[in-house]
Amino acid sequence: MIRYQLGAGAAGVRWAMSPIHEVVSLARLLTEPQRHRVYEPWLRRRRHRLKDVDLSALTVFMSDGAYRPDFLDPPPPHPEPTFEEGVEALLATPTDQVHAELVDAFRGRSGEAAERLTGSPERTKVEAAGAIMRLSRAAVEPEWPSMRQALRAELLDRALQTSREGLRSVVGRLHPSVEYRESTLTVDTCVDVDSACPDGLVLIPSLFITDRVQCSTSDHWGPAICYPAPGRYLWSRPVPPASLEQLLGRTRSKILAAIAVTPLQTSVVAALVDVTAPTASEHLAVLRNAGLIDTSRSGRTAIHELSASGRVLLGGGPGRGTVKAD
Missing domain, CATH: 1.10.10.10 (Winged helix-like DNA-binding domain superfamily/Winged helix DNA-binding domain)
Structure with missing residues (x-):
């Protein structure tokens, strides 16, 4: 279980969208489209845009169950950052941090690809950023106005719910694995981590995840949780x-x-x-x-x-x- 120690309660939680997270999560979706049938009509209509886009520098991190490096989609610095801000934060990640996350990502996995990626962390970071930018131009950028509307609606709705009902009630509806009590937000997962949140916790709605939450507990990035956003009307x-x-x-x-x-x-x-x-x-x-x-x-x-x-x-x-x- 992951335990986020909030201390200040609701005042220590902020909500934000993340365009770069949507792109990275779409890449994960493209590696396992059969897992999420709700996206099938949307993907079929955009197949021609994605056909010749090289995403190998990004999808190499998408092994099911493996840790996905946090530098690929840094937590947003404010409620509505641009995609470009996300890429800038990615490229600004210190090389030693990239290397540490790559080692974690390929722990227990050997082979030429793992050695090449962990052996050249700066090149790996730049190549991953290139793949993210290609996927954004091909699939997300043309759709971003409607995606942004859906995410804005979600952020505003959660803010209104929190003011009416309190953080505990709202957090309990984000995902079955998430719970909030006594200034601690917990996520039921297979790892056991205590994460202090002196500067708060970021909750990020995601349009391209449906059955899970994604947690960041890195000291370098600050704590964040990505949860499924109810944007299904975008897909069908x-x-x-x-x-x-x-x-x-x-x-x-x-x-x-x-x-x-x-x-x-x-x-x-x-x-x-x-x-x-x-x-x-x-x-x-x-x-x-x-x-x-x-x-x-x-x-x-x-x-x-x-x-x-x-x-x-x-x-x-x-x-x-x-x-x-x-």
Whole structure:
């Protein structure tokens, strides 16, 4: 078990997105696409972009169960860093730190590749950065506006939940392996580590991990946890039941089906159902007045989620609604 000693509690936790983490996690996904069927439609539509991209300098670290060096995706320095900031941090990693992480990554694994990579840590770092930049240009950069929207919505939603319910309740919903009690956040894993967090802990939502969390306990990088973000609507849009479409109309039923997957901002709803933001606002107002959705605000940003009545209408009972994906 990993134990993050927070000390200051909620004040010691911050939330941030990480564009470079999304790229590195996509590389891992590409080595085992059969493991995560939810991404299949998205990957098929982008196969031509990825066909000739050389990722070998990155995927060499993607052996299942092996430690993935932390220098590949450094924790974000602030809530919304750019991809370029992540690459700069990667390239600025001290050579001795890169070497130490490479030794850990290839512990128990022999062979020419392991010797070459650990024997030339600076070259290994530069080649990995090159592969990350190629994958970003090919697959993530064209999709980043919608990915950033999904991650922004997640960060804002978690901030609102924390202010309403407290950190313990919110952390307990990030992943079944994560728990928070008495100023200690624990992750149920096969390793046994105590990690002090004098400068806080970073929680990073990730669009390309679905069934696990990824933990960093390195003194060099500072502690961080990447957890699955509810951005499934990016990969396959929800399809509302036919009966719901007959009752509410096509656009409003699609809006309810999308919000059933995860709380969404108005601009994201508009993009998902192919209408303008003002038109989406009108439909959302009708659904809110009917008691089917709840809306909370942070400044000028509105977040919409299913109400209890909306969940019942979609057949999900008191929990999150149930819809199928196309």
